Amino acid sequence: MTPRTLLLAAGLLLAAVPATRAAEPAKQARPAAAQPAAAGVYRFTVGEARVTALSDGTLPLDIKPLVRGLPPGQVDALLAERFERDPLETSINAYLVEAGGRVLLVDTGAGQLFGPYGGKLPASLAAAGYRPEQVTDILLTHVHTDHSGGLALDGRIAFPNATVHVGQADLDFFLDRANIAKGMPPRHHEEAVATVGPYLKAGKVKAFTKRAEILPGVTAIPTPGHTPGHAFYRVESKGESIEFWGDIIHVGPVQMPHPEATVTYDIDQDAARAQRLARFAEEADTGQLTAAAHLPFPGVGRLRREGNGYRWVPVEYRNRE
Ligand SMILES: [Zn+2]
Numbered sequence: 001m002t003p004r005t006l007l008l009a010a011g012l013l014l015a016a017v018p019a020t021r022a023a024e025p026a027k028q029a030r031p032a033a034a035q036p037a038a039a040g041v042y043r044f045t046v047g048e049a050r051v052t053a054l055s056d057g058t059l060p061l062d063i064k065p066l067v068r069g070l071p072p073g074q075v076d077a078l079l080a081e082r083f084e085r086d087p088l089e090t091s092i093n094a095y096l097v098e099a100g101g102r103v104l105l106v107d108t109g110a111g112q113l114f115g116p117y118g119g120k121l122p123a124s125l126a127a128a129g130y131r132p133e134q135v136t137d138i139l140l141t142h143v144h145t146d147h148s149g150g151l152a153l154d155g156r157i158a159f160p161n162a163t164v165h166v167g168q169a170d171l172d173f174f175l176d177r178a179n180i181a182k183g184m185p186p187r188h189h190e191e192a193v194a195t196v197g198p199y200l201k202a203g204k205v206k207a208f209t210k211r212a213e214i215l216p217g218v219t220a221i222p223t224p225g226h227t228p229g230h231a232f233y234r235v236e237s238k239g240e241s242i243e244f245w246g247d248i249i250h251v252g253p254v255q256m257p258h259p260e261a262t263v264t265y266d267i268d269q270d271a272a273r274a275q276r277l278a279r280f281a282e283e284a285d286t287g288q289l290t291a292a293a294h295l296p297f298p299g300v301g302r303l304r305r306e307g308n309g310y311r312w313v314p315v316e317y318r319n320r321e
Contacts, residue, residue: 039127040120042298044318047237049099053298054124056094056109059117060087067254069261075254082253092118092146093299095244095291097235100216102136106233106244107293108150113191121150135159137215140166141246142227143174143192151195164199165214167222167229168207223248223279225272245292248276252295257309280310
């Protein structure tokens with residue numbers, strides 16, 4: 001996601017506030033917004049790995065200007081089929097994996113960079129019983145702000161004992177000012193410098209250029225398209241596995257039935273489309289357990305083929321030891 005579209009979404013939301021307030025009953029003991037949010041935490045196991053989905057929050061996303069390749073009327077119809085409409089409430093999910101004595105964090109949420117949205121990861125992490133100092137490795141799916149924004153808070157490294165793993169192509173792209181002249185929004189560069197920069201200065205970034213086992217049982221799988229260095233991470237334990245997807249999909253109700261549709265955030269539209277079509281076909285064939293950054297929290301499930309597209313099958317909720 002990009003801050004510009006978020007601001008559009010924020011503008012829509014704010015514009016709606018006076019009307020909503022006027023329609024509220026005069027007597028309301030406590031506005032809903034003032035009530036404490038539920039903890040955004042969901043824990044499960046993959047083999048012997050303990051995985052915790054952590055919500056960074058949600059935001060109202062204006063879908064029609066975002067989706068490319070489908071007429072706006074069809075986007076509306078697809079949303080209506082799911083009893084939804086524009087703007088679509090969209091999750092920002094991160095995942096913590098405790099395995100083999102390491103504490104891995106897949107993406108870090110938006111931190112302080114998305115205005116009123118996102119930034120709940122530290123609270124979710126605390127609710128899950130972890131401290132930022134315990135995180136040994138951060139696995140960045142890519143350098144967009146809603147995934148890397150939480151790396152630094154108040155200009156300081158937020159995870160002091162962590163090494164950041166990231167695709168080299170994303171470092172090359174986002175940290176090169178010259179790409180602004182080629183169309184990269186200046187904020188993308190500035191935010192990358194502010195978030196990844198402190199870790200680079202501290203010598204705490206390990207970049208990869210090809211598929212590789214970067215830690216025991218953890219494989220980085222480059223999936224360029226959405227960004228040049230976009231990557232999945234696959235975690236295996238005792239014959240079970242999960243793949244962390246990052247931004248291979250943004251709008252479930254639209255891109256599941258129409259995986260050929262792209263979003264404006266995809267830096268290379270053709271590559272992003274081809275990547276999704278190839279990965280979805282493979283994941284549906286294997287029934288791979290996956291975790292997706294922007295599907296409804298906790299964003300954990302599998303793909304089933306349906307018509308010319310796919311159906312997202314979330315895992316069944318489980319709340320016991
Ligand atoms: Zn994203």
